[in-house]
Amino acid sequence: MTALLPIGPRWRELFESFEHTAFRLEVRDRYNVPSEQGPLHRLLVEHVEDPSWLDDWLVEIRQATDAGRRFRRVRVVSLPLSGYSRFGLTYSRYNNDAGEDIRYLARDDAAGLPDFDYWLFDSRTVARMHFDDQDQLLGFELVEDPSLVVDLNFQRDAAWHRAITRDDFAAKHLDQR
16 A cells, blocks of 8 residues: 555645546445534434535535536445435435436445445546544545556446436435435
């Protein structure tokens, strides 16, 4: 493993400098993100949906989309959905409305895909994400091995091919309240 880089200026630069596409593969059933704790509790316990906590990210997606750049994501999830996965599925409609195409893949259909999260920018720059045992993001490593970058492009395409749209997945798996 190369040096683990902190979430900071270099991380931000990846999102600001990509020219065409940013793809994320998510394979964890839970992420421990401080900014999500309140909205997660409000949705799962109080049944209150308020997307305002996503505003900065949604603006970034809209700006990128308006400039002709694309965000795509595949979320690999276990079934039945955990509370965290229901939370992500509920709020992903706002991402999609802003221009990010989020798709879903049941874990049972994800055989052969990587067991780690990564962002792939313009099919050439990989940021492999690392998490601790409490599901908190520790940092990322830039993958420079060309053969691994090519493999992760292939894995992106395989995941995208198997995944279904957020709306189709939600219609099958999300409790409609």
